[in-house]
Amino acid sequence: MPAPSRLRLGVNIDHVATVRNARGGYLPDPLRAARLAEAAGADGITAHLREDRRHIVDADIDGLMRELKVPLNFEMAATAEMVGIALRHRPHAACIVPEKREERTTEGGLDAAGQHNHLKPMVARLRDAGIRVSLFIEADPRQLEAAVVLGAPVVELHTGRYCELDGEPKRAELARLQKAAALCARLGLECHAGHGLSYGDVGPVAAIPEVRELNIGHFLIGEAIFVGLEPAIREMRRIMDAARAPETAA
Numbered sequence: 001m002p003a004p005s006r007l008r009l010g011v012n013i014d015h016v017a018t019v020r021n022a023r024g025g026y027l028p029d030p031l032r033a034a035r036l037a038e039a040a041g042a043d044g045i046t047a048h049l050r051e052d053r054r055h056i057v058d059a060d061i062d063g064l065m066r067e068l069k070v071p072l073n074f075e076m077a078a079t080a081e082m083v084g085i086a087l088r089h090r091p092h093a094a095c096i097v098p099e100k101r102e103e104r105t106t107e108g109g110l111d112a113a114g115q116h117n118h119l120k121p122m123v124a125r126l127r128d129a130g131i132r133v134s135l136f137i138e139a140d141p142r143q144l145e146a147a148v149v150l151g152a153p154v155v156e157l158h159t160g161r162y163c164e165l166d167g168e169p170k171r172a173e174l175a176r177l178q179k180a181a182a183l184c185a186r187l188g189l190e191c192h193a194g195h196g197l198s199y200g201d202v203g204p205v206a207a208i209p210e211v212r213e214l215n216i217g218h219f220l221i222g223e224a225i226f227v228g229l230e231p232a233i234r235e236m237r238r239i240m241d242a243a244r245a246p247e248t249a250a
């Protein structure tokens with residue numbers, strides 16, 4: 001088993017925009033949240049420009065690209081419009097996610113295996129522009145192998161199901177994530193994970209040695225209502241670090 005490397009935390013600020021959009025206008029400002037997240041030690045900011053612009057809007061991406069010091073992970077559907085926007089901004093990373101208009105959040109992983117012909121040229125164009133491409137997929141060996149064939153250097157494993165389950169089914173889903181992360185290492189894929197993670201669920205995922213980055217949003221923004229964004233992020237970071245290296249954590 002490899003020695004665990006430092007685990008990066010990407011903070012997803014979409015739901016600051018959700019609250020803003022509920023009223024219209026400018027407040028609360030997702031860019032301010034991104035700056036606070038940077039100050040709290042986030043290694044990156046994640047933002048999902050959905051086709052229906054229900055949270056992050058185009059001007060937010062302009063502002064994030066202009067002002068962020070940490071890398072932006074641009075989450076996007078596999079559409080010509082989104083590829084065009086990504087190529088115009090050239091964020092550090094682009095994470096391709098499945099998108100359905102009627103869903104509340106990204107419900108499942110991308111079918112990388114079934115959409116080979118559609119995805120292959122998009123992955124190539126993003127990569128050629130120097131953007132680190134990741135595919136948001138289920139912890140399924142078929143999907144991991146498809147990511148390799150598509151030329152994506154990174155996959156993000158969908159942790160939503162793990163977070164929703166309890167007891168034995170949760171342990172089984174964690175084992176599936178662990179196996180997938182180990183397979184990533186064998187296939188030469190960088191392994192990320194995210195979706196639905198909270199203080200209670202993050203530890204076992206953070207402890208998977210092959211996982212290099214977690215992207216976390218909804219829980220942190222919700223927790224920020226009660227304790228503030230910086231303390232929420234610092235606590236998440238502390239739990240991640242403790243899970244990663246229990247013997248050295250404070």
Ligand code: PXP
Pocket residue numbers: 012014048075095097105106136156193194195196197215216217218219
């Ligand atoms: N990673 C990906 C690819 C996502 O689509 C999302 C949700 O937008 C997240 C991480 C963060 O999920 P959550 O907001 O549930 O923490």
